[in-house]
Amino acid sequence: MPDDLNDFIRNRIRDDLAEGSVEDGVITRFPPEPNGYLHIGHAKSICLNFGVANEFGGSTFLRFDDTNPLKESDEYVEAIKRDVAWLGFRWVGDEPTFASSYFRELYDFAEQLIRRGKAYVCSLTAEKIRVTRGTLTVPGEPSPYRDRTVDENLELFRAMRAGTYADGEHVLRAKIDPASPNINMRDPILYRIRHATHHRTGDTWCIYPMYDFTHCICDALEGITHSLCTLEFEDHRPLYDWVLDNIDINFHPPQIEFSRLGLEYTVMSKRLFISLVEDGHVMGWDDPRMPTIAGLRRRGYRPEAIREFCRRIGVTKSENRVEMELLEFCARQDLEDTAPRGMAVLDPLKVVLTNYPDGDPGAPLEGPWHAQQEMGSRTLPFSSTLYIERDDFALEPPRKWRRLQPDGMVRLRYAYIIECEEVIEDDDGRIVELRCRYVPESRSGSDTSGLKPKGVVHWVDAETAVPTEIRLFGRLFKDKEPATDDLAASLDPESLVVSHGYIEQAMAESPEERFQFERTGYFMRDTDPGVFNRIVKLRDGWKPNAN
Numbered sequence: 001m002p003d004d005l006n007d008f009i010r011n012r013i014r015d016d017l018a019e020g021s022v023e024d025g026v027i028t029r030f031p032p033e034p035n036g037y038l039h040i041g042h043a044k045s046i047c048l049n050f051g052v053a054n055e056f057g058g059s060t061f062l063r064f065d066d067t068n069p070l071k072e073s074d075e076y077v078e079a080i081k082r083d084v085a086w087l088g089f090r091w092v093g094d095e096p097t098f099a100s101s102y103f104r105e106l107y108d109f110a111e112q113l114i115r116r117g118k119a120y121v122c123s124l125t126a127e128k129i130r131v132t133r134g135t136l137t138v139p140g141e142p143s144p145y146r147d148r149t150v151d152e153n154l155e156l157f158r159a160m161r162a163g164t165y166a167d168g169e170h171v172l173r174a175k176i177d178p179a180s181p182n183i184n185m186r187d188p189i190l191y192r193i194r195h196a197t198h199h200r201t202g203d204t205w206c207i208y209p210m211y212d213f214t215h216c217i218c219d220a221l222e223g224i225t226h227s228l229c230t231l232e233f234e235d236h237r238p239l240y241d242w243v244l245d246n247i248d249i250n251f252h253p254p255q256i257e258f259s260r261l262g263l264e265y266t267v268m269s270k271r272l273f274i275s276l277v278e279d280g281h282v283m284g285w286d287d288p289r290m291p292t293i294a295g296l297r298r299r300g301y302r303p304e305a306i307r308e309f310c311r312r313i314g315v316t317k318s319e320n321r322v323e324m325e326l327l328e329f330c331a332r333q334d335l336e337d338t339a340p341r342g343m344a345v346l347d348p349l350k351v352v353l354t355n356y357p358d359g360d361p362g363a364p365l366e367g368p369w370h371a372q373q374e375m376g377s378r379t380l381p382f383s384s385t386l387y388i389e390r391d392d393f394a395l396e397p398p399r400k401w402r403r404l405q406p407d408g409m410v411r412l413r414y415a416y417i418i419e420c421e422e423v424i425e426d427d428d429g430r431i432v433e434l435r436c437r438y439v440p441e442s443r444s445g446s447d448t449s450g451l452k453p454k455g456v457v458h459w460v461d462a463e464t465a466v467p468t469e470i471r472l473f474g475r476l477f478k479d480k481e482p483a484t485d486d487l488a489a490s491l492d493p494e495s496l497v498v499s500h501g502y503i504e505q506a507m508a509e510s511p512e513e514r515f516q517f518e519r520t521g522y523f524m525r526d527t528d529p530g531v532f533n534r535i536v537k538l539r540d541g542w543k544p545n546a547n
């Protein structure tokens with residue numbers, strides 16, 4: 001991990017450490033709500049929280065913010081744990097922590113606020129509360145229940161907890177300032193009634209604490225030294241501080257905000273992704289087109305690529321939308337060094353070598369199994385029937401064509417030069433076969449033919465190559481900034497193109513998961529058998545700015 005990062009958060013931590021205000025080491029947390037799968041935006045927060053703790057010798061809690069039983073589930077908890085671990089990070093303790101583990105403490109702090117005259121039970125309807133809280137320009141009005149006595153409040157709050165009331169009949173509110181210029185401070189709701197089964201606490205509770213009340217207390221209880229969150233919480237910071245200042249707790253973490261990651265050509269919200277999954281617009285949360293961690297993993301991204309992406313985008317306070325090309329660039333750069341190269345034909349055109357003596361003609365052909373470095377080699381079965389890429393042949397080639405054409409020659413990668421003698425079409429005029437002659441003296445490595453064809457094309461041997469479904473992914477959305485109110489309308493119907501191709505035998509039998517298919521891109525074995533996913537195309541000329 002590079003320790004030379006200089007963003008404002010790391011600089012602040014360096015200052016705190018230098019001043020001695022952080023005595024027992026840096027402690028951070030990543031606090032997802034288990035209401036969906038994590039996306040690449042979360043990866044930014046994960047890399048930041050776990051990253052700074054690693055760099056400064058501290059530790060990080062993975063804490064689930066599970067205060068809304070209607071939306072949360074164990075499936076999401078497990079998926080989030082898997083994703084954080086896969087990204088390469090270890091949280092404090094064997095198991096993560098949960099806001100729900102602190103429900104008892106949270107409840108006691110709520111009673112403490114009531115006893116101190118700092119919270120009251122409000123019996124307005126949700127709608128009425130919304131209206132009386134005012135707007136950005138209109139101050140709120142005090143609730144008619146604001147002056148209930150401590151005893152009355154305690155009694156009502158206990159009855160709320162005991163299940164006496166239905167959802168929505170009462171809420172507990174902080175008694176701060178109904179007319180505050182900051183809407184979040186206008187007597188915010190601290191607790192609400194929800195008769196719902198919680199994924200961890202079952203039916204123990206029927207009142208649930210709100211995020212703003214819960215989060216700061218959990219941070220304090222866990223001794224978080226730097227509570228890093230995204231900018232939309234900046235206006236909540238006074239409330240974060242108010243709660244901790246008004247209860248008996250001996251720790252007060254600072255909340256520090258940074259900007260959310262936005263990415264072009266996608267949205268970035270669990271809530272929106274749920275609709276894509278539930279409405280069947282994608283194969284699931286791990287659809288390789290989804291910008292979820294699970295989707296990127298299935299697509300073929302390695303954690304190294306995602307961490308590098310997060311390093312490059314950095315941490316600032318300015319909102320921006322990062323280009324999708326940067327993410328693709330990071331994948332490509334990582335795969336260049338790690339994915340061995342093999343041959344696959346995506347859109348096959350049959351080639352018959354009319355002069356090739358079938359049966360074993362001698363030593364087998366070899367191809368190096370290299371990425372950047374040599375990684376050994378594999379044999380390349382060869383016979384009189386091969387496949388090449390359909391678009392490596394042109395009946396009427398454009399100028400400067402370097403591939404195959406009628407009466408033209410081309411080299412087959414690691415093998416022989418072939419010359420096209422005859423083009424066979426079916427009744428509809430579609431080319432179905434090329435009849436070619438191979439040049440026996442042109443074998444790669446011992447070429448004595450003296451021929452110098454301009455092009456080299458990839459190929460596979462028809463007898464031994466393995467039929468493979470190859471999924472070519474484009475962007476899930478066709479708009480740079482998809483409209484969130486009608487997501488389905490922004491989907492690109494051509495974001496998945498399935499091609500029925502062939503991969504060479506050695507790749508099909510290899511334990512490797514990722515390959516560079518010569519000339520076509522980087523590919524990953526899918527969880528569906530017999531399927532490969534295109535992770536990313538080969539170099540596209542795009543370059544990142546600085547760094």
Ligand code: ATP
Pocket residue numbers: 030031032033034040041042044045065228229230259260261262268269270271
């Ligand atoms: P979503 O709308 O996708 O559910 P969220 O912010 O509600 O996002 P949480 O589960 O509450 O999701 O997020 C956990 C942590 O991840 C929070 O600290 C949040 O600030 C951070 N986070 C979420 N989205 C992004 C993003 N796009 N960029 C950076 N950090 C993010």
Ligand code: MG
Pocket residue numbers: 033
């Ligand atoms: Mg949320």
